[in-house]
Amino acid sequence: MAKNHATNSGLVGSEQTLSGAGETSTNNTQQGRLWGNLESEERFCILVGDSHDLVRGLPTIHSVVTSPPYFRKRTYGQASGEIGQEHELEGFLENLVSVFDAIPLHPRGSVWVNLGDTRRGDGLLMVPYRFAIKMQDHGWRLMDEVIWAKSVTHTDGSTSGHGMIEPARSRLNGNGFEPLFRFVKCAPKEAWTDWCAVSVPRAGAESTRYLPDELMVTTSAVEGRCLNNVWQIPTGGNRHEHYATYPVALCERPIAMTCPMWVCSECGQMRTRLVEMVPYDEGKRRDRRIGKYRHAEGEQLNEDSGRMDAGRGYVARKPTTTGWTDCGHTAWTNGIALDPFCGTATTGEVALKLGRRFIGIDLYENNAAIANQRCLEVIQELDRKGLNPWALER
Numbered sequence: 001m002a003k004n005h006a007t008n009s010g011l012v013g014s015e016q017t018l019s020g021a022g023e024t025s026t027n028n029t030q031q032g033r034l035w036g037n038l039e040s041e042e043r044f045c046i047l048v049g050d051s052h053d054l055v056r057g058l059p060t061i062h063s064v065v066t067s068p069p070y071f072r073k074r075t076y077g078q079a080s081g082e083i084g085q086e087h088e089l090e091g092f093l094e095n096l097v098s099v100f101d102a103i104p105l106h107p108r109g110s111v112w113v114n115l116g117d118t119r120r121g122d123g124l125l126m127v128p129y130r131f132a133i134k135m136q137d138h139g140w141r142l143m144d145e146v147i148w149a150k151s152v153t154h155t156d157g158s159t160s161g162h163g164m165i166e167p168a169r170s171r172l173n174g175n176g177f178e179p180l181f182r183f184v185k186c187a188p189k190e191a192w193t194d195w196c197a198v199s200v201p202r203a204g205a206e207s208t209r210y211l212p213d214e215l216m217v218t219t220s221a222v223e224g225r226c227l228n229n230v231w232q233i234p235t236g237g238n239r240h241e242h243y244a245t246y247p248v249a250l251c252e253r254p255i256a257m258t259c260p261m262w263v264c265s266e267c268g269q270m271r272t273r274l275v276e277m278v279p280y281d282e283g284k285r286r287d288r289r290i291g292k293y294r295h296a297e298g299e300q301l302n303e304d305s306g307r308m309d310a311g312r313g314y315v316a317r318k319p320t321t322t323g324w325t326d327c328g329h330t331a332w333t334n335g336i337a338l339d340p341f342c343g344t345a346t347t348g349e350v351a352l353k354l355g356r357r358f359i360g361i362d363l364y365e366n367n368a369a370i371a372n373q374r375c376l377e378v379i380q381e382l383d384r385k386g387l388n389p390w391a392l393e394r
């Protein structure tokens with residue numbers, strides 16, 4: 001890694017030349033220089049400054065995973081451009097949406113945003129939903145809404161997970177969940193999505209993990225079932241001095257699912273998994289039949305898989321990877337994940353462990369320095385353990 005330095009509007013972590021990123025944005029106003037190529041082993045870069053200004057000069061971004069400051073919750077420093085300090089909610093929403101609008105996102109890329117609500121005398125302001133509506137007004141498509149369940153109360157009163165306690169007397173503890181939104185600009189079918197990377201295991205069926213658990217803590221099953229949109233993930237800070245961090249497990253799936261491991265540096269193709277649905281033995285004793293249909297003696301049942309209401313014989317099928325798209329250029333580089341409000345770079349840690357490149361931006365030098373250090377340590381740890389995500393992806 002090149003010499004580390006930090007300036008108020010510059011770069012922490014790397015002074016390599018910008019190359020190998022393929023389709024870089026033409027408006028490269030960034031002070032300092034960005035990515036090296038794969039040979040230079042340049043894997044990340046942390047920028048210090050206001051993301052409003054800095055995102056415009058970035059190379060093409062494949063996935064954004066971030067938790068911006070919440071509206072009037074806490075201050076991170078004294079800088080005037082700090083998001084979340086606006087007096088009016090409308091100004092906060094405008095500022096936030098304008099950052100996402102300015103990112104040079106790949107046409108098939110995704111933007112994931114975790115945002116909590118703010119309570120005023122009148123009650124909840126519904127900040128996350130007003131933000132999502134404003135994104136839609138700006139042409140973004142809301143593809144996924146995930147409930148990040150920090151703490152769940154079961155019918156017997158027991159709880160799973162941890163949410164901050166709250167001494168509320170006239171209402172419920174509001175710290176049980178937060179939303180996580182995924183936005184895209186393209187048609188849903190065009191959005192780059194590796195759903196197998198984040199599938200969940202099928203009961204009684206063998207499957208392989210997308211990456212080993214030293215690299216990805218959330219369990220995945222490449223031949224599994226489509227993941228649903230409520231994720232129970234405990235909160236839990238990290239050892240870095242920053243109060244508003246999100247957990248590693250929360251940003252693993254977004255990166256695995258929407259930031260490609262491989263992107264062609266010549267034509268920009270995002271390498272895509274090719275999947276075939278192949279019948280497998282569910283271990284059931286009798287043929288499964290679904291729907292109300294009763295067939296006459298000797299009649300062949302139509303085989304089908306999927307919808308359970310058609311009155312047909314049901315054949316369980318699971319996704320089997322048959323290969324990956326290949327443009328033929330043999331110029332693969334890794335996809336880039338961006339966190340424009342990176343704090344201590346939780347997104348960075350995950351992106352690097354998952355074999356992607358990372359760009360982080362934070363307004364404050366002290367946060368950027370922590371982020372830089374954390375990313376360096378992740379790379380050193382991977383080297384020390386001889387773990388190479390590019391060779392291990394399934």
Ligand SMILES: C[S@@+](CC[C@H](N)C(=O)[O-])C[C@H]1O[C@@H](n2cnc3c(N)ncnc32)[C@H](O)[C@@H]1O
Pocket residue numbers: 049050051052066067068069070076081082083242244245246247340341342343344345346347361362363364367
């Ligand atoms: C909620 S924290 C992000 C924490 C991060 N997800 C983590 O796990 O460490 C939001 C961050 O946004 C930064 N920030 C606020 N306004 C900003 C701006 N205009 N440009 C860049 N960063 C900003 C703050 O300094 C803070 O570190």
Ligand SMILES: [Zn+2]
Pocket residue numbers: 264265266267268269327328329330
């Ligand atoms: Zn190509």
